[in-house]
Amino acid sequence: MTTEKLAGAEGRQALPRPRGGVRGPINRLTVSGGSSTTGLVVKLVLLGVVAALAVLAAPPLISGHQWLWLGVLVATTVAIFYAYLSPRRLALKYFVPGMLFLIGLQILPVLLTVTTAFTNFGDAHRGTKADAIQAIQAASVKQVPGSTDYSMSVATKGDPATSPLVFLLLDPAGTAYVGDSAGLHKIDSGSVTITGTKITAADGYTVLTLSQSSLRPDDVEKLVVPTADGAIRANGLSRAYDGKAVSHYDKACDCIKNDDTGQVWTANNKDGLFVASNGDRLPQGWKVNVGLRNLADVLTDSRIAGHFLSTLLWNLAFAILSVFTTFALGVAIALALNSERIRGLRFYRVLLVLPYAMPSFAMLLVWSDMFNQDFGLINKLFGLDVDWLGNPWTARFVVIMIQLWLGYPYMFLVATGALQAIPKELGEAASIDGATPWARFRRVTLPLLLVALSPLLISSFAYNFNNFNAIRLTTDGGPFPATDSTTGATDLLVTYTYRLAFGGSGAQFGLAAAVSIYIFVIVTIIAAVSFRRTRSQEEVFS
Numbered sequence: 001m002t003t004e005k006l007a008g009a010e011g012r013q014a015l016p017r018p019r020g021g022v023r024g025p026i027n028r029l030t031v032s033g034g035s036s037t038t039g040l041v042v043k044l045v046l047l048g049v050v051a052a053l054a055v056l057a058a059p060p061l062i063s064g065h066q067w068l069w070l071g072v073l074v075a076t077t078v079a080i081f082y083a084y085l086s087p088r089r090l091a092l093k094y095f096v097p098g099m100l101f102l103i104g105l106q107i108l109p110v111l112l113t114v115t116t117a118f119t120n121f122g123d124a125h126r127g128t129k130a131d132a133i134q135a136i137q138a139a140s141v142k143q144v145p146g147s148t149d150y151s152m153s154v155a156t157k158g159d160p161a162t163s164p165l166v167f168l169l170l171d172p173a174g175t176a177y178v179g180d181s182a183g184l185h186k187i188d189s190g191s192v193t194i195t196g197t198k199i200t201a202a203d204g205y206t207v208l209t210l211s212q213s214s215l216r217p218d219d220v221e222k223l224v225v226p227t228a229d230g231a232i233r234a235n236g237l238s239r240a241y242d243g244k245a246v247s248h249y250d251k252a253c254d255c256i257k258n259d260d261t262g263q264v265w266t267a268n269n270k271d272g273l274f275v276a277s278n279g280d281r282l283p284q285g286w287k288v289n290v291g292l293r294n295l296a297d298v299l300t301d302s303r304i305a306g307h308f309l310s311t312l313l314w315n316l317a318f319a320i321l322s323v324f325t326t327f328a329l330g331v332a333i334a335l336a337l338n339s340e341r342i343r344g345l346r347f348y349r350v351l352l353v354l355p356y357a358m359p360s361f362a363m364l365l366v367w368s369d370m371f372n373q374d375f376g377l378i379n380k381l382f383g384l385d386v387d388w389l390g391n392p393w394t395a396r397f398v399v400i401m402i403q404l405w406l407g408y409p410y411m412f413l414v415a416t417g418a419l420q421a422i423p424k425e426l427g428e429a430a431s432i433d434g435a436t437p438w439a440r441f442r443r444v445t446l447p448l449l450l451v452a453l454s455p456l457l458i459s460s461f462a463y464n465f466n467n468f469n470a471i472r473l474t475t476d477g478g479p480f481p482a483t484d485s486t487t488g489a490t491d492l493l494v495t496y497t498y499r500l501a502f503g504g505s506g507a508q509f510g511l512a513a514a515v516s517i518y519i520f521v522i523v524t525i526i527a528a529v530s531f532r533r534t535r536s537q538e539e540v541f542s
Contacts, residue, residue, distance in 0.1 A: 043084060050080050076100065110520075117294050117513035123506040125272050125285045132286040133249045136256055136274070138224040139284070140247035141231045148172070150232065151197045152240040154213040154220055155205040161212075165219050167232065167240055168192070168199040168207065178202070179225030179232055179240075198238070213237045256282060294514035307487040307496065308515070312522075314396070315492045319465040322403040323457055329404060330411025331449065335441070338419045349416070356409030364473035367402045392489030395475050399490055403470055407460075418452040419445070454534040461530075462523050466494045493519050 054077040061070040080100075083092040119125075127135075150169040155178075157163060167179040176192050176199060178185050193201035201207055213220060214237060225232040230244035246259045256265040256274050265274035265282050272288040275281050298308050337348055355363065370377040371388040379386060388394045422445065430440045450457075464470075471477055477488035477495045486503075487496050493515060501512035 047081060047084060050077060113513045113516050116509055117517050118289055118291060119287050119510045120272055120285075120290050120294075121287050121509040121513075122511075123508075124283055125287045125510075127286060129267070129269075129272075129286040132272075132274075132284045133256070134226060135284045136247055136282055137245040137249065138226060138231045140245045140258070141224070141233055141243035142246055143235070143241045143243045147244065148242040150177075150240040150242070151199070152234060152238055153199045154208045154216075154237065155202060156208065157205060160206060160208050161215070165208075165216065165223055166205065167223065167225060167234070168202055168205065169232070169240060170194065170197060170199055176202075178205075181223065181225070184225050184227055184232060210237055290510065294511050295517065297511065298514050298518060303486075304511070308493075308518075311487055311491050311493055311496050314490070315465060318396075318400070318403075318467075318492060319461050321400050322407060322464040322467070323461050325400065325404045326407035326411045326460070327415075327453075327457060329408040330413075331415045333408070333412050334415035334419055335445075338416070352412055353409045355405055356413070360406055361469055361473055363406060364402065364469060367398075367405070368474045371398050389475055390479050392479060395479055395490050399470060399474055402474060403464070403467075406470075407464075410460075414453055414456055415449065418449050421452070422448050451534070454530065458527050458530045458534070462527060465492070465523055466519065467492065468494045468498065471495045472498075 054073055057073055058070065061067075061073065080096060083089050083096045086092075148171055150167075150171055152170075153168040155166050155168050157166075164180070167177075169177040169179055169184075171177070174189075174194075176187050176189055176194070178187050187202070191203040192199050199207065208216075217237075220234050220237065223234065227242060230242065232240050232242050234240050247256055248259065249255070250257055253264070254267045254269075257263075263276060263280075265276045265280070267273075268275050269288065271290075272285045273281050274285070297304055299305050333352060337345060339345075342348070368389070369375075373379060373385065373387045373390065376388070378384070378388065386394065388398050426444050426448075427440050430444050435443070471490055471492050472495060475488070475490045477491035477499065479490075480488045486499070491499075497512045497515045497519070500508050500515065
């Protein structure tokens, strides 16, 4: 045994063993930190908040029969308590918060998007079949002779301008009711104030004045209070009637029958619609699983496929040109200012970074106005009469130029930092060997810049591929063909998806989610290939 080993052994033997079975300095620090009163109180308070949130979230999940999400809630709560109440799970205490944020902010939205892509979820297909039947019957309610007529007050439990509305009703016998989308409920007469024949105040409710109610006529008209034989609907802003539904659901034939006309709409459970024999469809449907239909329609449906492919080509060109032009200009300026002998160097750098420091959404709106044909600065300054945003190719040129102005400062900053990290000896050695400035840049500086900046260029490509604001706030996807307003010349896939999801013709969330999956796959493949080439470059220059 050597002298060093003997000394090490003696040193280990001289260390006092901790009492109470706790071994090692790390465990002593953990115990002393965990036993502090402040830390214990904070831990208990936070765990109490977690428990309270779990208790609040459980009843809605139970009432909605969301057993899967209830299981996730219970498992998450148990995992949190296990991690922070166990004294030996130090690593888990740091792992659990990160995993929860990863699942909640990344994995869960992706899973919801993917699951939505396999449904027909949209404006006419939001709820269940039972919800659709109830909506159809409520929409067919008509006032009939002898139906009860109510004195009505519009009320809410929150903000009079935005919160959900309820009806405070008074029947001819003086009985008070509250009606909402869940049904009609009798309320104690002692909890309301009746002035004349109208309820003017009620415990727990804010009664809207006529002027406040008149600002929300659509909400008042849409509120339907279901009853056993029909529904209660508003008749103006101060009266309501108990009408009867003329359309009824017949479970035997799985169809909707209209008592007035005799027409029958049979349920198409494959598409989530009630369809008549002549092809007529009821507007209310329900959400069903459509499998791969949405994904297939994006590539095969003539109404969608042509728009998708043409938009994809422009999307790729926009992302590539945005990255290439901003990178080229940023590197050129960084090279020009890469010398300490230039006077006012800091001033020039601050001046060049100003576009990057300004809010992009405001600058996009300003640039959009500058290219206006009638009063834009560009036409006024150069004496032109060009409809920049009305022609497909000039509109595309405009959005590329705007992206160049907004994006080059970022490339200038990162290129400046990368240039300063390149050893000057490499350039000097190339000069001694007779290389021209262009050859030095092409064979020495640029390859080293690409090794350092390739990850940033890839992320910039992914960002510009989904640059919603750049199109939405400048051209809004236009110009559009005269015969088709579905997609415009400058639409990216993300703006096209937005128009599918929230367009004026009706939301199609399932189809929009399918397009989102294609966007994700395309960007992932391009990024993976680019990162692979980046690694090969690093191996060459390592």
